[in-house]
Amino acid sequence: MARYLITGASGFVGSNLIRKLIDDNNELTILIREDSDLWRINDLVPKNQTFKTDLSNYEKLEKIISDIDPDFVYHLGTYGGYPFQTSIQKITQVNILNTINLFESLSKCDNLKLIINFGSSSEYGSKSTPMNENDEAVSVTPYGISKLTQTKFAKFYNQNMNLPIVTLRLFSVFGPFEEPGRLIFDIMTSIIKGKTIELSSPFPRRDFVYVSDVIEAIETITTAKNIVGDIFNIGSGVMHSVEDVVNIALEIAKSDNRISWEVKQKRVFDDMTPWVSDTEKTKKILKIMNSKPKVIILQYTFNNDFLGDYLYSEFRVENNMLTTNNYLLSLKTGEIVSKRKEKNIFYVIIDYQNHIEHLQFYLCIKIII
Numbered sequence: 001m002a003r004y005l006i007t008g009a010s011g012f013v014g015s016n017l018i019r020k021l022i023d024d025n026n027e028l029t030i031l032i033r034e035d036s037d038l039w040r041i042n043d044l045v046p047k048n049q050t051f052k053t054d055l056s057n058y059e060k061l062e063k064i065i066s067d068i069d070p071d072f073v074y075h076l077g078t079y080g081g082y083p084f085q086t087s088i089q090k091i092t093q094v095n096i097l098n099t100i101n102l103f104e105s106l107s108k109c110d111n112l113k114l115i116i117n118f119g120s121s122s123e124y125g126s127k128s129t130p131m132n133e134n135d136e137a138v139s140v141t142p143y144g145i146s147k148l149t150q151t152k153f154a155k156f157y158n159q160n161m162n163l164p165i166v167t168l169r170l171f172s173v174f175g176p177f178e179e180p181g182r183l184i185f186d187i188m189t190s191i192i193k194g195k196t197i198e199l200s201s202p203f204p205r206r207d208f209v210y211v212s213d214v215i216e217a218i219e220t221i222t223t224a225k226n227i228v229g230d231i232f233n234i235g236s237g238v239m240h241s242v243e244d245v246v247n248i249a250l251e252i253a254k255s256d257n258r259i260s261w262e263v264k265q266k267r268v269f270d271d272m273t274p275w276v277s278d279t280e281k282t283k284k285i286l287k288i289m290n291s292k293p294k295v296i297i298l299q300y301t302f303n304n305d306f307l308g309d310y311l312y313s314e315f316r317v318e319n320n321m322l323t324t325n326n327y328l329l330s331l332k333t334g335e336i337v338s339k340r341k342e343k344n345i346f347y348v349i350i351d352y353q354n355h356i357e358h359l360q361f362y363l364c365i366k367i368i369i
Contacts, residue, residue, distance in 0.1 A: 002113075005068055007031045007055065007102065008076030013118070013170070015040035015177050016211045017074060017218060029068050031055070031077070040177045055098035058105070065105040072222060073115040073210050075102060080143035081120070082181055086141045095146035096153070103157040103165075112164060114228070115154075116221060120171040121207070121235065121277065123148040129276035133169070133231045149232065158229045166227050168217065171235030175211030184208075187246055190254045198263040202243035207235040207276040220286050232286065235277030265290060 004021060009030035021028055022044060034039070036052075038045060049068075053060050055077060079085055079094035084249045100116075106112060122144035124131040157163040160280040161189040178185045183199075190197040217234045221227060246259060 001025075001027050003027050003068060003070040004032070005029045005065070005073045006076065008078060008118075010036040010038050010041055010042070011076060011078070011176055012179070013173060013211060013214060014074075014076040015044075016175065017076070017215055018044060018048070018068060019218070020215050029064075029070065031061075031064070056093060057099050057286070058101045058333040061101055062105045062108070065109065069111055070106075071111055071113045073102075073106060074218065075099065075117050075205050078142075079118075079124075080148070082144060082231055084181065085143075091142050094141070095143075095150050099150045099153060102257075103153065103161070103163060103167045107161045107163055109158065111299065112308070114222060115163060115165045116218060116263045117151065117154040117165050117167045119151045120144065120147040120172045120302070121150060121169055121233075121275065123169060128274070130274070130276050131233065132278040133233060133281055142237045148272070166221060166223065166229070167231045167236050169231060169277075170214060171207040171209050171275075173209055173211050173214055173231070177211075178252055180348070182248075183242065186247060187249050191249055191257050194257065197246060198260050199242060199246070200262065200264040201245070203241060205241045205274050207237065208245075209234060209236045217282070217286070224286055227285065230285075232282045233277040233279055234282065237277055237279040237281060239274055239276045288324065289309045289368035301340055 003050045004026050006014055006018055006021075006028065009018050010032050016026060018030060018041065029051065029053050030041075030045075031053060033054050034052050045290075051064050055061055055066065077098065078093065079087075080091040085091070103115075106115060108287050120143070121131060122141060123139055124135060125135045125138035125140045125144060127135065137148050142269045151169075154165045154167050169340075174182070180186065180189070187197055187199075213236070214234055221232070235294050249255075252255060
């Protein structure tokens with residue numbers, strides 16, 4: 001059985017990844033900081049070998065990795081991707097110095113097959129055309145600069161220390177286990193609570209990619225041939241503006257919430273449009289990320305009482321099927337999948353997870369191109 005090591009396991013993408021790896025009965029070791037908020041993975045921690053350590057503690061990290069001797073490493077530990085993560089010192093420590101500590105420790109492993117280093121579309125900076133892996137990266141934010149430096153160190157350790165590293169540059173990932181402060185989470189929370197949707201600008205356009213597509217890409221990379229030392233974009237290849245996302249959310253929720261623009265502070269890269277991946281290399285070499293439907297997710301959070309009122313006022317249960325005038329849903333444990341009956345506009349997936357006292361709904365629209 002292969003041994004997997006994951007950093008950043010308590011984060012958004014990391015928590016989705018370890019759930020998939022657990023489902024496939026893999027042997028996992030997860031590294032989390034002492035102060036990590038484990039709400040995404042509280043139910044998973046007892047099932048895995050878990051070490052609470054900061055990657056800045058080189059001696060402890062080296063000992064853990066020596067004992068594990070992993071086959072595959074997913075380096076998802078990062079800082080600076082959220083608007084409130086502004087400390088340049090911490091961005092530098094986590095994304096650059098901690099990464100160097102990790103690569104140094106891994107350079108002493110005997111059975112290492114692959115390290116997946118997770119980069120960011122922020123490495124590219126402002127582009128007038130789809131972002132290609134061969135483009136000159138001109139990052140303009142501390143986070144983007146740090147992630148680009150991280151990717152450069154990945155290349156250095158591959159070329160000079162023979163570490164088997166590949167880098168995935170993620171675009172705007174969304175899906176289950178997002179948290180407040182992220183665009184789609186905040187939009188849907190405002191809709192459900194009947195509050196004004198407060199945003200910065202309707203104009204930024206982003207390449208939204210659903211987290212399960214990212215996990216699929218990770219799994220494909222893990223077993224792919226002749227990809228070590230390379231960089232791959234992981235995105236949908238399609239842009240949607242913030243205004244697009246809001247309008248779709250309001251339509252699906254049948255809501256008329258007021259929208260207030262220019263309320264939230266703009267981020268440095270909000271005015272950088274377009275922001276979209278060139279996925280031709282990923283499609284050609286990995287044979288993935290090439291499905292026509294592109295995904296936007298709309299996320300609801302209910303308390304248990306409101307959930308019951310919502311479900312049974314909006315849907316009817318007939319022969320284990322939930323039905324309305326517009327939807328046909330098959331009901332399964334943990335997941336509801338529905339297909340909209342109207343023209344080829346949307347496929348809708350509603351996925352729910354129990355989290356403490358709340359039930360989270362994820363309403364995912366696949367737009368047919």
